[in-house]
Amino acid sequence: MADVILEMRDITKTFPGVKALQEVNLSVRRGEIHAICGENGAGKSTLMKVLSGVYPHGSYEGEIVFDGEPCRFSGIRDSEQRGIVIIHQELALCPQLSIAENIFLGNERASRGLIDWNRTNHEAGRLLDRVGLRENPVTRIADIGVGKQQLVEIAKALSKEVKLLILDEPTAALNDEDSAHLLDLLRGLRDQGITCVIISHKLNEIAAIADSTTIIRDGRTIETLDMRRDEVTEDRIISGMVGRDLEHRFPPRTPNVGEEVLRIEDWTVHSPTQRDRVVVDRANLTLRRGEIVGLAGLMGAGRTELAMSVFGRSYGVDISGRLVKDGKPIEARTVREAIRHGIAYATEDRKRYGLNLIEDIKRNISAAGIGKLARRGWVNEHEELEVAERFRSSMNIKAPSVQAVTGKLSGGNQQKVVLSKWIFTDPDVLILDEPTRGIDVGAKYEIYTIINRLAEEGKAVLVISSELPELLGLCDRIYALAEGRITGEVDRSEATQERLMQFMTQQRANHGQEQVQ
Structure with missing residues (x-):
């Protein structure tokens, strides 16, 4: 039997009115x-906060055994002294300090x-050098991208002589190249x-990297799979996550495409x-009523x-080009x-730009259309409440009430609030x-269902996604974008990942736009 470095036994964690963990068991082998x-x-995150001491011993039931010894952590410092380091999804870096200052913050090299x-x-x-980041240590965190910031967090963990590194959604905000580099780095750390x-x-990343x-x-713990011995498919993992088989990742839909609603002509942006x-660079797109159109690109x-x-x-x-709505040119300068x-x-960064996380659901939903609820400068709060309750019901927003703080919701429910707002x-x-x-497969299915419903209501929907299977499963037509140019337009019946990737990787030397209807 492989050497076990960590055992979490019968972990139960209760918040007021909610049992977040119930007799969870986790066993992790050394070097995996x-x-x-x-x-x-x-x-998941609650369990890791228990392990790292964010939730101290005494606030939960159960036992943690690390490196063969029972552990009772009263805080993060205790767990770090044992070699357990957690990197949260929201990176804990000080943007105005240098890379070096962040790496040794609280662990300063002093005499x-x-x-x-x-x-x-x-x-x-x-x-x-060890994490493969070629940056000057005196560079400010604010001056590097999120992919490099993730590497700084790992360098920070390594400075603490880490034995067990916990990463919560480490690639959620990374592009494909940064994600691939991070996964390679984790393989290297495993080898060390x-x-x-x-x-x-x-799930594709888990299949590629997890032991x-x-x-x-x-x-509750459902099962632990040996990724190297068992025949583990994404469908098998999904079935365990949601408690049912998802025969179809995307809800069924029969498109009913109508007339053109928006045309973007020779659109150029500096x-x-x-x-x-x-x-x-001179982009041309059309959107029709009842149609879901995808936009793919690296x-x-x-x-x-x-x-x-x-x-x-x-x-x-220096934006130029034309917008034509319902056959008539429009100006949309604000x-x-x-x-x-x-x-x-609906922005890709819902936490920063899409929502007011310290405000309640009701105010977030009404924010963009507040004028519809105002009379002589006063908001009709009773009507605002009715609107929010209607959306909470129709969008299946899981919250105790529309007065719940939006920042406390899960990612999927936050996304439903964003969609409700618009x-x-x-x-x-x-x-x-x-x-x-950043949302799970069950919540994705709900979002897809909402998108389909919007199209059925006659709205034109443009979906931007980095996941090609998502575009292929959801959209009626897909445009590909490379270096600012539309390089291809493919109908759903003829679209494949390989074909889209060919369009997405076209170099600027190819000036023509290939369009396949």
Whole structure:
């Protein structure tokens, strides 16, 4: 039997009115990558917070045995001293401090009460080499991207002589290239004897990297799979997560496509920071009533920039081209004008731009269409409450009431609030940017059902997604974008991942636009 580094036995954690974990058992072998899967709210992050001391001993029932010894952690510092380090989904870095300062924050390299900056920067540089990050240790965190910030967090963990590294959704905000680099790094750490526990919704990544996978559902351990011995498929994992077989990942739909509602002609957008750089280059798209259209492209292709520039020019400068709505040219130079013309945009970053996380569900839903509830400058709060309750019911938002704080909801329920907000504006065109990012498979199915319903109501829906299977399973037509140009348009019946990837990787030398109807 392989050497076991961690055992969590009969862990039960209760919050007021909710039993988040119920007799959960977890066994992790030394030197393996162990994945934990489950729907949002299943208890994955709660279990890891118990392990790392975020929830101290005494606040839960059960036993933790690490490296053969029972452990009672009163806080994160206790668990870190034993070599257990957790990296949360929301990175805990100080943006105005340097990389080196962040790596050794709370663990400073000092002598006689003074920080030894030469030693700090030298050791930080060595750790950066170890994680494959080519950055100067004195560079500010604010000046590097989220992919590099994730590597800084891992370097920070390595500085604490980590034995067990816990990563909560480490690739949720990363592009494909950064995700691949991170997974390679985790393989390297495993080869060095560091045990990793990874929480992820991305089943393809789990299949590629995990040695074992534990499935948690409704606060209980369902099973642990040996990924190297068992015949483990994504469908097998999904079945364990949701408690049922998902024969079809996407709800059935019979398209009823109507007349053209929006045409984007020769749309060109320049970068606001580098005005000579063209981000969107003469793009042409059409959207029809009752149609779901996909927009595929690699990171940096210009998908979000195209969407935001169309939505009231909320991105870009020196924008040229035409918007034609219902056969007539329109001007949408501000977000308010875009909303008035029946265009809505649900951002890819719902936590930062899509929602007010400290406000309740009711106020978030009414935010974009507040004028519909106002009379002479006063909001009719009774009507606002009725609207919010209607959406809570129709969108199946799981919350005790519409007065619940939005930031306390799961990712899937937050996304339903975002969609409710924009549906309340009664748009003809709804642009959804990464609508299922960071949510589990069960919640994804619900979001797909809502998107289908919007199309059935006659709305034109544009879906931007980094997941090609999602676009293929959801959309009637798919445009591909590469380096700011539309490089292909493919009908659903003829679309494949390989064909889309060919369009998505076309170089700028190929000036023609291939379109397949």
